[in-house]
Amino acid sequence: MKFLNQKNIIGLSPMDGITDEAFRLVQTKIAKPDLIFTEFVSAEGISRGGIKLYDTLLFSPEERPIIGQLFGKDPESFYKSAIILCELGFDGVDINMGCPAKTVTQHGSGAALIAKPELAVQIIQSTKQGIDDWFFSKVKITDIGLNQRTLDVISKNKKYSNLENRPVKGGARRAEGLKPTLSVKTRLGTSEPIIEKWIPVLLSQPIDFLTIHGRTLKQAYAGQADWNQIQKVVKLAKNTGIKIFGNGDIQNRQQGIEYCQKYGVDGILIGRAAGGNPWVFNNHIATPQEKFSAMLLHAQMFQEVFPRRCFDSLRKHFLLYTSDFPNAKSLRMKLVRLNSVKELLSLEKDFQP
Ligand SMILES: Cc1cc2nc3c(=O)[nH]c(=O)nc-3n(C[C@H](O)[C@H](O)[C@H](O)COP(=O)(O)O)c2cc1C
Numbered sequence: 001m002k003f004l005n006q007k008n009i010i011g012l013s014p015m016d017g018i019t020d021e022a023f024r025l026v027q028t029k030i031a032k033p034d035l036i037f038t039e040f041v042s043a044e045g046i047s048r049g050g051i052k053l054y055d056t057l058l059f060s061p062e063e064r065p066i067i068g069q070l071f072g073k074d075p076e077s078f079y080k081s082a083i084i085l086c087e088l089g090f091d092g093v094d095i096n097m098g099c100p101a102k103t104v105t106q107h108g109s110g111a112a113l114i115a116k117p118e119l120a121v122q123i124i125q126s127t128k129q130g131i132d133d134w135f136f137s138k139v140k141i142t143d144i145g146l147n148q149r150t151l152d153v154i155s156k157n158k159k160y161s162n163l164e165n166r167p168v169k170g171g172a173r174r175a176e177g178l179k180p181t182l183s184v185k186t187r188l189g190t191s192e193p194i195i196e197k198w199i200p201v202l203l204s205q206p207i208d209f210l211t212i213h214g215r216t217l218k219q220a221y222a223g224q225a226d227w228n229q230i231q232k233v234v235k236l237a238k239n240t241g242i243k244i245f246g247n248g249d250i251q252n253r254q255q256g257i258e259y260c261q262k263y264g265v266d267g268i269l270i271g272r273a274a275g276g277n278p279w280v281f282n283n284h285i286a287t288p289q290e291k292f293s294a295m296l297l298h299a300q301m302f303q304e305v306f307p308r309r310c311f312d313s314l315r316k317h318f319l320l321y322t323s324d325f326p327n328a329k330s331l332r333m334k335l336v337r338l339n340s341v342k343e344l345l346s347l348e349k350d351f352q353p
Contacts, residue, residue: 003035003065003091004181004208004243009267010256010281011035013211013247014069014094014185016101018275021058022302023317026294027274028063031282035267036066040096043072047080049146051153057088058305061162064091067183071096073108073119075126080144082130085180087141087154089163092181093127097202098213100187100220111217114190117201124205128182135179185211185247185269188229191218195229199236209243211269225249227263234264245269252280276320291321292351299341311339318344 003009012019012027014037019027024036041056059066068090070081078095085093097120099110106112113120133139141154158164184202188195193216202210212233214225225248234244243266250256256268273280278294286294295318302314318335322328331350338344 002178004266006034007266008257008260009034009245010253011245011267011269012037012274012281013269013271014039014096015271015275016040016099017313018317020056021060021305022298024063024066025060025301025305026298027278027281028060029297030278030294031280031284032062033270033281034065035269036063037094037269038066038068040069040071040099043070043077043081044074045072046070046084047077047144047146049150051149054150054153054157055306057085057090058157058160059090060160066090067092067094067181069094069096069185070127071099071104071109073113073123075119075122078123079126079130080146082127082182083134083139083141083144084146084154086131086134088157089161090180091178092183092208093131094183094185094211095123095127097184097186098211098217100217105217111187111190114186114194114198114217117198121201121205124182124184124202124207128206131180131182181208183207183209183211185213187213187216188226189216191216193226193229195233195236199233203237203240203242207242209245209266210237211245211247214246214248227259230265231263243267247271252283254283276317276323288325288351288353292348295321296341296344299344303341314338 010033012033016039019039027033039056041053045053057068068085070078070093072078082093096110097113101110104110142151184207189198212230214227214230227246230246237244245267246259246263246265247269250259250268250270251273256270259268270280279286298317299314315336315338318338319332322331322335325331334347
């Protein structure tokens, strides 16, 4: 948890369907954030053998520090999932209590937990127990009822993340004395901001940091993030030892640092602004040629990491890379039809001045 000692941490926010391993590799190579989150993954899913979901948890050593994010509503699944994330070598486990998507909230997960503080507390405590039991070797990955296929996928992921080659086999993290962090990411409230009621519930728990997105569940992504509310959360956390990360509408590292200083947060997470623009983490304004090179790298990484997936899911990224190109309608029409790296290469001339 050394990474939390840094000031003004500017991290990449989790984004389901966007911040997958290919995206994060491109981001890391071009302008590395101080902290990285995976997309969220279902705690119930990974602890009950949903092996396809383990793709979400692939990460490379150069992305560290990296936090795995869980969503769900069943404390027992969070206990098991925390053990899984620790075994996979994550630097921290984050609990999603902020997702506004109906598919998530209608099952009582994500931001719906704001309305169920007792369950939220149980989930945090189970997750904490999972991290502690794993860290102090009270439980092994083979003790939590996972079937052999799931254990095999976990071994494969560990190999991908190069865990075998860490200095002390198997117990590297313990040897380094680095216990994975526990954190929560949430919103101001459900229909109205209720930080005076909701945030103390979270701050009474054994978490290392809390990320607060300055909107309510009802707002989803509408309107502007309320940074005055975020500043109030910082005041509520004073003397608790729990770090506060602010989130919402930050456009680049420079603005992130300004907001850390202005609102007193320990860190900032940047989400949407990083889509198609990895340079938000080094304040560089990319040229169209640089954007093309990044798209090419993204496509190559995607094919390498997910060889069985079709190209379709990359197209939304291509549109993001070119979203600020003026008069690019015909280019975008071509981008949404791309099916291969070769076809992408044929568009290189469209990115030249
Ligand atoms: C497409 C998309 C997917 C998201 N997925 C997640 C997620 O998996 N976990 C999470 O905590 N937040 C998720 N978020 C919320 C972002 O992490 C972030 O809190 C929000 O976009 C506000 O920050 P921004 O203004 O910097 O984008 C998602 C947002 C978007 C737009």
